[in-house]
Amino acid sequence: MSIKTIILFLYLSISALAQRPAGVTKQDLDKAFAEKGARLSLRADKDLLESNESTVLSIWLLIPPKTNADDIPEGMPSEIKLPDTEISPYRITNWRIVEGGGNLITESLTASYTAPSEAPEKKIMIVSVDCEPLSPNYPKVQLLKTLYFSRNETAVVLNMPTMGIVNAKFVSNISGGIKMPDIPANLKLPPDVQAKLKAAQKMAQAQKSETNALMSNNMAIYNAKENITAVRFSDLGIQAMDGNLQTIPRMGILGISFKGKGQGSYSLIGKDVGLVFAIPSEQNAFGCSKDAKDNDHDFSCTGNVVITKDDGKSIEGYFATKVFSAVGKEVVVGSIYGKFSALKAN
Known part of the structure; x- marks a missing residue:
């Protein structure tokens, strides 16, 4: 079955x-x-x-x-x-x-x-x-x-029924980066100058991937010392709510951290890992992490991040977990899941 x-x-x-x-x-x-x-x-x-x-x-x-x-x-x-x-x-x-x-x-x-x-x-x-x-x-x-x-490189669905949020779908496609100019074919330069210009362009091209990632709305960066990958999505626009198209713009910000890098499945349950999603215009935030535990509540995540592709320049994957928020003094529980694509900064 x-x-x-x-x-x-x-x-x-x-x-x-x-x-x-x-x-x-x-x-x-x-x-x-x-x-x-x-x-x-x-x-x-x-x-x-x-x-x-x-x-x-x-x-x-x-x-x-x-x-x-x-x-x-x-x-x-x-x-x-x-x-x-x-x-x-x-x-x-x-x-x-x-x-x-x-x-x-x-x-x-x-x-x-x-x-x-x-x-x-x-x-x-x-x-x-x-x-x-x-x-x-x-x-x-x-x-x-x-x-x-609907086809998007990154699509995130948030459910928090207690707060009236049902199947809120946020999407984005990778943007950002710098286009390297080509040397015009008809540009007449001395051979030594032409050679230096091509060498400089080649060097800049080698650094382009990292620069693009750092300027992108969807970025992944790896901390080798802590063995933690952090993925940030800074420009998630709402596409649908409760199955219906949304015309009022609302932006979301998503951050995910997990231990390890490359293709594979990584738990969100342990220490030093977790997820946070925010809708700044509504001053709402949702998240989960074992590190956020207090005396009365355990805010641990419940799922994994799965990296399905890592070609050295970008990663693709999906995730799902329980998330928490607050309405007044009450802790409320919901869920978030999605697929993503992000440029690698290193």
Whole structure:
């Protein structure tokens, strides 16, 4: 059984415990179902997916607000995940990918979709599912969900539900550095001057990699004495929140430190290692480190950093861990994961 299947199984097991939330009566459900499919929708927990990134798809039902004696709505409508077949007049069938490729693992009311490794032609992926009526009084309903392919060298997803942060996706591509000028072909110089100029350009080119990294928004530097690699991302722009595109600019700053260098898997759990993520405009910070432990809390990270590529000039990898923050005097817990690319300063 694959890890994706195990995760989906756990997700479904937890979801099944709460098919009908408190406050939603059978009469409320009957009223919603009376709309004959108009109040059903297919949702994804993330609409923008990177290469090989996964999202969970589920079917939601809009519950209309209660009405008073004059049939005037009171309050706001609410939404719940479609209940199981003992309550619902629909049987869920035929999950399928209509366009864009990818992979789909289905389990009745929910499915896990994984984006393709390469961008589809239109950079969209469409998933469909059928709601087959169990009663002749209801029509067959087909639901569609459009997902969008997004490619970034670095993509970080932060979840801190207690603070209203759900699937906040921050992205960036490597920038910075200095372009070395070429010697014009038609430039007439004495041979000895030309030779010195080429020698100087060659020397500058040798130092270019380190200079580019130090000026880049994504930089990795290794401290040989402490055997620690520190990776800094200083220009992460928000792309999506709770699956929706964001138009209000917010910037994030991420720092990761781990013991070792080169390709391999490195723990974030020990001493002198950790992670911090900040959103300066909102004065919010999130992080984890064994060194931050106090008498009441253990703020240790829980995951690893995996370096998948190190060609001497840049590194690529991914990470995932638990993170902590504070709301007043209360410590809150969330998670952060992502993939990255950074230039090496040394």
